[in-house]
Amino acid sequence: MPRISVDVSQLSEKVSIVSKIVPSKTIKPILSCILFKLSNGEVFLSATDLESGIKARLRCESEGEGKFAVDAKVLNEIVRTLPDETTAEFTLSEESVTVTCGRSKFKIPTVDPSEFPDLEASAGGTEIQIDASTLASMLEKVIFCAATDEFMKNLNGVFWEVGRELLRLVASDGFRLAIAEERVISNNETSFLLSLKSMRELLSMASKNEEQTLKILYDGRCVSILANDIEMTARVVEIEFPDYKKVLPKAFKTKVVVSTDELVEALKRALVIAKRGTESIRVDVTEDILRISSRSPDYGEAQEEIDVRKDGEDILAAFNPKFLIEALRHIDSEEVELNFVDSTSPLQINPVDVSGYLYIVMPIRIV
Amino acid sequence: MPRISVDVSQLSEKVSIVSKIVPSKTIKPILSCILFKLSNGEVFLSATDLESGIKARLRCESEGEGKFAVDAKVLNEIVRTLPDETTAEFTLSEESVTVTCGRSKFKIPTVDPSEFPDLEASAGGTEIQIDASTLASMLEKVIFCAATDEFMKNLNGVFWEVGRELLRLVASDGFRLAIAEERVISNNETSFLLSLKSMRELLSMASKNEEQTLKILYDGRCVSILANDIEMTARVVEIEFPDYKKVLPKAFKTKVVVSTDELVEALKRALVIAKRGTESIRVDVTEDILRISSRSPDYGEAQEEIDVRKDGEDILAAFNPKFLIEALRHIDSEEVELNFVDSTSPLQINPVDVSGYLYIVMPIRIV
Numbered sequence: 001m002p003r004i005s006v007d008v009s010q011l012s013e014k015v016s017i018v019s020k021i022v023p024s025k026t027i028k029p030i031l032s033c034i035l036f037k038l039s040n041g042e043v044f045l046s047a048t049d050l051e052s053g054i055k056a057r058l059r060c061e062s063e064g065e066g067k068f069a070v071d072a073k074v075l076n077e078i079v080r081t082l083p084d085e086t087t088a089e090f091t092l093s094e095e096s097v098t099v100t101c102g103r104s105k106f107k108i109p110t111v112d113p114s115e116f117p118d119l120e121a122s123a124g125g126t127e128i129q130i131d132a133s134t135l136a137s138m139l140e141k142v143i144f145c146a147a148t149d150e151f152m153k154n155l156n157g158v159f160w161e162v163g164r165e166l167l168r169l170v171a172s173d174g175f176r177l178a179i180a181e182e183r184v185i186s187n188n189e190t191s192f193l194l195s196l197k198s199m200r201e202l203l204s205m206a207s208k209n210e211e212q213t214l215k216i217l218y219d220g221r222c223v224s225i226l227a228n229d230i231e232m233t234a235r236v237v238e239i240e241f242p243d244y245k246k247v248l249p250k251a252f253k254t255k256v257v258v259s260t261d262e263l264v265e266a267l268k269r270a271l272v273i274a275k276r277g278t279e280s281i282r283v284d285v286t287e288d289i290l291r292i293s294s295r296s297p298d299y300g301e302a303q304e305e306i307d308v309r310k311d312g313e314d315i316l317a318a319f320n321p322k323f324l325i326e327a328l329r330h331i332d333s334e335e336v337e338l339n340f341v342d343s344t345s346p347l348q349i350n351p352v353d354v355s356g357y358l359y360i361v362m363p364i365r366i367v
Numbered sequence: 368m369p370r371i372s373v374d375v376s377q378l379s380e381k382v383s384i385v386s387k388i389v390p391s392k393t394i395k396p397i398l399s400c401i402l403f404k405l406s407n408g409e410v411f412l413s414a415t416d417l418e419s420g421i422k423a424r425l426r427c428e429s430e431g432e433g434k435f436a437v438d439a440k441v442l443n444e445i446v447r448t449l450p451d452e453t454t455a456e457f458t459l460s461e462e463s464v465t466v467t468c469g470r471s472k473f474k475i476p477t478v479d480p481s482e483f484p485d486l487e488a489s490a491g492g493t494e495i496q497i498d499a500s501t502l503a504s505m506l507e508k509v510i511f512c513a514a515t516d517e518f519m520k521n522l523n524g525v526f527w528e529v530g531r532e533l534l535r536l537v538a539s540d541g542f543r544l545a546i547a548e549e550r551v552i553s554n555n556e557t558s559f560l561l562s563l564k565s566m567r568e569l570l571s572m573a574s575k576n577e578e579q580t581l582k583i584l585y586d587g588r589c590v591s592i593l594a595n596d597i598e599m600t601a602r603v604v605e606i607e608f609p610d611y612k613k614v615l616p617k618a619f620k621t622k623v624v625v626s627t628d629e630l631v632e633a634l635k636r637a638l639v640i641a642k643r644g645t646e647s648i649r650v651d652v653t654e655d656i657l658r659i660s661s662r663s664p665d666y667g668e669a670q671e672e673i674d675v676r677k678d679g680e681d682i683l684a685a686f687n688p689k690f691l692i693e694a695l696r697h698i699d700s701e702e703v704e705l706n707f708v709d710s711t712s713p714l715q716i717n718p719v720d721v722s723g724y725l726y727i728v729m730p731i732r733i734v
Contacts, residue, residue, distance in 0.1 A: 071666060269473075272448060300473060302472070303473075
């Protein structure tokens with residue numbers, strides 16, 4: 001009978017990583033499970049929601065070969081209640097697996113593992129190398145712009161444009177758009193769209209492995225990302241991402257340089273009133289002062305003034321303050337550039353003296 | 368025109384304290400407001416939900432006399448966005464108040480203050496003195512037992528039994544009951560029931576003023592608790608609390624002494640399976656071993672063993688594991704006593720060698 005003996009801390013880490021991909025509701029019982037695969041003295045745990053999957057190597061001692069699947073939620077909860085610095089033993093029998101740890105003993109039913117779907121990018125296609133910390137930072141800067149509505153499939157994700165030396169990530173919800181660019185090493189030029197859910201998983205995985213270089217494989221159907229003992233795979237979304245280059249403004253009439261912090265704080269104050277009214281704020285730049293104002297029929301009005309440096313014409317435009325605040329939160333530089341064309345054209349926001357990040361937001365018509 | 372000049376940190380602290388009592392939904396607009404009262408150079412903020420109220424002294428400079436009321440949520444949000452270490456100025460005009468702080472300016476509409484209800488215990492009745500830290504600890508030990516259903520008015524609160532030297536707090540939801548006792552100084556013997564909502568507020572207030580001695584006034588209608596600049600008032604619930612003394616077990620047949628931590632950890636593991644089945648666990652004490660087991664038709668079974676010291680007969684009984692875990696979390700002593708009468712009578716749990724806390728829980732019938 002196959003057996004596994006594993007440190008509880010190692011078990012807990014890996015079960016928690018693969019559990020995250022398990023869908024909270026599913027009609028296929030096997031998708032609510034974690035698959036254990038014992039082969040050649042190695043043990044792998046896998047879970048998938050059909051769109052993406054995670055496979056993790058369990059560092060442990062094992063005997064025998066075989067596969068079994070158990071409910072992910074139950075296993076995860078059990079593992080979290082086991083005392084650290086102890087060893088858990090798994091013993092497989094006909095229709096159940098017994099987990100013992102000290103004087104605790106669980107008998108958990110197993111599910112037929114033969115129906116567990118296989119999801120993995122085959123080697124031989126595009127191969128990209130990128131630092132995990134770089135990828136995490138890029139994803140953080142664009143992910144918040146993606147449409148959260150799962151029915152807007154073409155915007156409910158992150159678009160990857162892979163060059164031989166440059167990776168560009170793009171996300172948009174139709175009202176705003178963010179672009180992050182960094183240097184990478186790739187053996188090919190290509191592009192693909194990955195779902196928002198899988199990109200959130202990837203962000204979490206990249207953030208937890210910040211020291212590592214990730215290897216990314218793309219075979220035209222799936223993308224696999226490898227780090228340490230973890231392999232994450234996402235099926236590409238087979239829908240065209242909109243031609244975002246059309247909305248990028250070309251010539252600006254006004255450039256305003258302003259302290260990022262001061263602008264965020266002023267916007268947050270104006271938001272208190274704006275969110276109880278038209279959800280909009282007015283931005284009025286006259287000479288070297290930027291004025292923000294908002295108004296609500298029942299809750300009053302707010303006014304803010306900030307000193308700025310301005311090149312070009314005075315400008316008056318209205319925006320959704322949340323869209324500005326969210327963008328500014330993802331800009332690390334002390335000062336930020338607001339690049340206006342006019343009050344009805346998209347505004348471009350970018351850090352001062354740092355390339356690699358662009359944010360475009362549509363203004364609201366001033367009534 | 369009345370004016371107030373106040374440090375933002377002081378304003379923020381006091382607005383946040385009184386805001387907590389503001390009901391999230393109300394049909395009376397005045398109840399969603401904070402009342403500002405300027406008189407004799409002092410400024411007080413008040414809010415109430417009719418059942419309880421909080422009044423706080425604002426340490427500030429003020430000019431003029433008068434009252435005004437503004438929306439609590441809006442004010443609280445504004446104040447939290449103002450920069451610390453600055454001063455905010457309030458200027459009252461006909462139908463609004465203007466708040467300025469640096470280059471930020473808000474104009475907020477005011478609400479007619481004349482309808483603001485008055486809630487305060489008059490002096491001359493019962494007066495109790497108790498350390499805030501003692502009261503906080505007592506409340507924490509009983510509050511979790513109160514019925515959360517607001518329609519069970521007689522159990523949706525904490526019952527206070529006041530003696531000249533002893534305060535006893537009791538709460539129960541019909542399935543379990545907790546009693547906490549401590550020494551106090553009182554000029555009278557009395558008892559009253561206070562609502563769970565007001566007791567949660569009081570716990571929060573007592574926890575934040577742990578160094579203080581609280582003065583508690585009771586006039587037969589309201590209870591006011593005074594600490595520092597804060598006065599909290601709760602209207603007593605005019606319904607009789609059940610005669611809880613009837614359920615207190617008198618003679619025990621089995622006493623089990625067990626490590627509190629070990630028991631909690633074992634119960635948590637058994638709960639993983641129990642909550643997917645009958646919501647019950649079996650406790651079986653034979654000689655000096657306590658065995659816990661649970662079972663679920665779809666998710667398997669769990670078994671635990673703990674060494675204990677037992678006086679009296681062996682015992683087998685079933686309980687809702689959540690009710691045991693919640694009680695044990697409120698026991699600070701390393702070891703805990705389980706005092707059984709038999710498998711169908713209430714179980715009494717109390718710390719070993721520490722008086723002042725009792726917990727009673729009904730068993731579940733073993734099928």
